[in-house]
Amino acid sequence: MAHLLYYSASILVVLIVLFVIRNKIKKTLPPLHDNQDTLEMFRRSKQSHELALLFIKLVDMDGAGNWPPRVDHENWPAPLRPYKDIYLQLIPFLAVDVKLAYNDEANIERRRDYRASMRKLLAERVDLSEVKRVLALPEANQWTDMSREAYNGFYCCLAVCRHAYRWAMIPVVKVAQLETTVDFPPELDLPWPNLQRMFGVEADSGNNTANVLHNFDNNGDRVYKINVSLAQPIRDAEDVFFKLFYDIEDMAVPIYWSMISAVMAFESGDKRSCLRHVRNVSTHLRTLLSVFYDNLHEQRISVSVWLSYIQGFQGWGVGHYIDTKLVKYDGLSGNHVLFFQALDAFLGIGQYLTDENMSRYIPYNQRELCYGLRRHSIRNKLKTGERLDDQIDQEMSEIIKKIRVFRSAHRFRVMPYLEQPAPERLPMTAGKSVLKGDTIKEALKTLDDMMVTRIAETV
Numbered sequence: 534m535a536h537l538l539y540y541s542a543s544i545l546v547v548l549i550v551l552f553v554i555r556n557k558i559k560k561t562l563p564p565l566h567d568n569q570d571t572l573e574m575f576r577r578s579k580q581s582h583e584l585a586l587l588f589i590k591l592v593d594m595d596g597a598g599n600w601p602p603r604v605d606h607e608n609w610p611a612p613l614r615p616y617k618d619i620y621l622q623l624i625p626f627l628a629v630d631v632k633l634a635y636n637d638e639a640n641i642e643r644r645r646d647y648r649a650s651m652r653k654l655l656a657e658r659v660d661l662s663e664v665k666r667v668l669a670l671p672e673a674n675q676w677t678d679m680s681r682e683a684y685n686g687f688y689c690c691l692a693v694c695r696h697a698y699r700w701a702m703i704p705v706v707k708v709a710q711l712e713t714t715v716d717f718p719p720e721l722d723l724p725w726p727n728l729q730r731m732f733g734v735e736a737d738s739g740n741n742t743a744n745v746l747h748n749f750d751n752n753g754d755r756v757y758k759i760n761v762s763l764a765q766p767i768r769d770a771e772d773v774f775f776k777l778f779y780d781i782e783d784m785a786v787p788i789y790w791s792m793i794s795a796v797m798a799f800e801s802g803d804k805r806s807c808l809r810h811v812r813n814v815s816t817h818l819r820t821l822l823s824v825f826y827d828n829l830h831e832q833r834i835s836v837s838v839w840l841s842y843i844q845g846f847q848g849w850g851v852g853h854y855i856d857t858k859l860v861k862y863d864g865l866s867g868n869h870v871l872f873f874q875a876l877d878a879f880l881g882i883g884q885y886l887t888d889e890n891m892s893r894y895i896p897y898n899q900r901e902l903c904y905g906l907r908r909h910s911i912r913n914k915l916k917t918g919e920r921l922d923d924q925i926d927q928e929m930s931e932i933i934k935k936i937r938v939f940r941s942a943h944r945f946r947v948m949p950y951l952e953q954p955a956p957e958r959l960p961m962t963a964g965k966s967v968l969k970g971d972t973i974k975e976a977l978k979t980l981d982d983m984m985v986t987r988i989a990e991t992v
């Protein structure tokens with residue numbers, strides 16, 4: 534009896550400790566910010582400058598009145614609800630311990646079972662003609678049955694259902710990586726082009742907006758998780774990793790305001806105000822980058838779990854045939870993050886993604902903002918020898934220095950995550966799919982070269 538009491542007490546203590554650690558991790562995640570004051574300033578300026586208008590279009594159309602976007606994961610028209618239920622019902626079966634993922638035959642069977650379950654549930658519960666009817670209304674700009682927030686929520690849900698079906702097993706394994714096409718159930722395939730048209734994105738895969746930014750409810754909780762049935766450290770690393778991207782975009786809002794204000798001031802001849810706004814970009818940038826520095830390290834996101842459990846879901850690496858040509862798509866990458874593209878454009882640094890990849894992965898209104906910022910970049914309009922111009926130039930050089938340091942730190946920090954041994958898979962990044970090269974060293978060299986080139990371009 535004494536033994537029994539002793540064991541029960543020990544288990545209780547362990548549970549309490551785990552609970553405290555878990556809550557501590559939750560509490561250290563920064564809360565959602567309220568950007569309404571900043572957005573109000575944008576609204577007041579939208580008539581007077583193209584960039585303010587482009588930003589407000591992004592906020593009011595894609596963001597449902599906020600940035601990062603407002604998303605409603607609850608109040609959907611009835612025909613769409615089964616999708617969320619099915620994702621949540623099947624997700625405990627998606628991820629397994631990596632030790633169970635080394636056998637091709639077993640992996641094929643697991644993939645077949647997962648896909649069969651999802652296909653069956655979708656066929657039983659989704660009325661496709663009703664889904665089409667409901668989704669046709671927003672495309673005709675009728676928001677009577679569904680709010681924009683809810684539309685954003687469904688975009689996320691369909692995207693993550695597609696990613697879950699594509700891999701059908703986490704960790705990502707070789708047999709799935711070697712697929713070139715996937716026969717998606719009609720419930721996952723037919724509505725996708727509607728959503729992609731609305732956002733102005735072309736890829737079969739999801740993107741940072743759909744899979745990450747839209748995956749938070751208005752309390753800042755992630756809705757569609759991946760490793761729900763695995764150990765707590767894996768789940769915590771997953772939460773921290775994706776929250777990081779959300780927080781970067783959240784903290785970017787005052788910087789978008791400062792960048793656009795700097796342009797507006799410069800173009801109206803008020804260089805003193807322009808200098809003040811450029812200084813603000815620099816100051817806020819330090820805080821924003823601290824989200825990256827404080828989170829992307831071993832204590833917050835363990836190197837031993839990231840590659841096998843966290844990255845793979847967001848990959849893609851399959852496509853479809855147009856005539857006899859296979860058009861293949863990549864999955865998500867940090868290179869989708871709006872903030873870094875917008876800042877590069879403001880500074881007049883060349884675009885990182887090709888135009889084709891911009892159209893595939895970056896929503897139309899985000900692209901337009903970046904193109905606008907590049908068109909209005911003031912850096913090459915500064916006149917050497919004029920005091921205020923020189924000061925603005927100097928402030929911009931400070932920003933470039935910070936972003937170069939970020940890119941060097943990013944390169945240094947991400948490599949151990951990519952080098953982590955993962956015998957269950959071929960070398961792959963979510964954003965670049967399966968990598969070419971006979972050894973992991975060769976495969977990663979291509980990525981390293983891309984990062985080195987980008988650092989060199991950051992001048």
Ligand code: HEM
Nearest residue numbers: 778781866867868873885940947950951964965980983987
């Ligand atoms: C372990 C986590 C990460 C890994 C392994 C990783 C890896 C990479 C790689 C290999 C590239 C170059 C290839 C490409 O464009 O896809 C890249 C690009 C990029 N990543 Fe990451 N990344 C990670 C996390 C992050 C985070 C947390 C951010 C910022 C929120 C970020 C932002 C970027 C950006 C902006 C680019 C485009 C290149 C640039 O602007 O410098 N990455 N990443």
